[in-house]
Each structure stands twice: as C-alpha cells, then as structure tokens.
Amino acid sequence: xxxxxxxxxxxxxxxxxxxxxxxxxxxxxxxxxxxxxxxxxxxxxxxxxxxxxxxxxxxxxxxxxxxxxxxxxxxxxxxxxx
Numbered sequence: 001x002x003x004x005x006x007x008x009x010x011x012x013x014x015x016x017x018x019x020x021x022x023x024x025x026x027x028x029x030x031x032x033x034x035x036x037x038x039x040x041x042x043x044x045x046x047x048x049x050x051x052x053x054x055x056x057x058x059x060x061x062x063x064x065x066x067x068x069x070x071x072x073x074x075x076x077x078x079x080x081x082x
Contacts, residue, residue, distance in 0.1 A: 004029070008037050012048060017057040 004027055011017040024031045038057070042048055047060035 005037055005040065008034075009041065012041075012057045012059055015051070015054065015056050015058045019055050022055075 007027070008017070008023065011023070017023055018026070020031050020034045023034045027034070038048055049058050049060050050056070051058060
C-alpha cells in the first residue's frame with residue numbers, strides 16, 4: 001500500500017479526513033487523485049460514506065469489512081483490536 005493511501009485510510013478510520021479539497025491540499029495531489037484513492041479502497045469491498053455535517057469520510061462498518069494494518073488485508077471487524 002502506498003504511504004498516501006495508508007494515511008488516507010487512517011484519516012477515514014479516525015473520521016477526521018476533511019473534505020476532498022482539504023485532503024488534496026494536505027497530500028499535495030489533485031482532487032481527482034483523492035477520488036481515485038477512495039475508489040481503490042472501495043475496490044476491496046469497503047463501504048465508505050461521507051458525513052456532510054462533519055465534513056469527513058467514514059467507513060460504514062455495520063456488518064462490513066475494513067482495511068487493517070499496513071497492507072491491503074481484509075479482516076472481520078471482530079478480529080480488529082483497538
């Protein structure tokens with residue numbers, strides 16, 4: 001996993017990602033790149049939502065799977081340690 005994708009994952013996990021424009025500025029990439037990165041994460045079967053009020057992305061973890069660790073590995077939520 002690229003370092004940028006891992007950082008994006010951590011921001012989404014903490015629900016403090018900011019808007020797509022804020023992410024693009026923070027990472028020094030185009031907004032389109034942010035959307036491609038989000039699509040890459042979604043391609044692993046992860047559901048990502050966006051909270052307009054909080055201006056952050058989040059993982060929809062209700063019975064879903066989530067990225068875990070520094071590689072693209074899908075685990076059950078019950079297997080993830082806090």
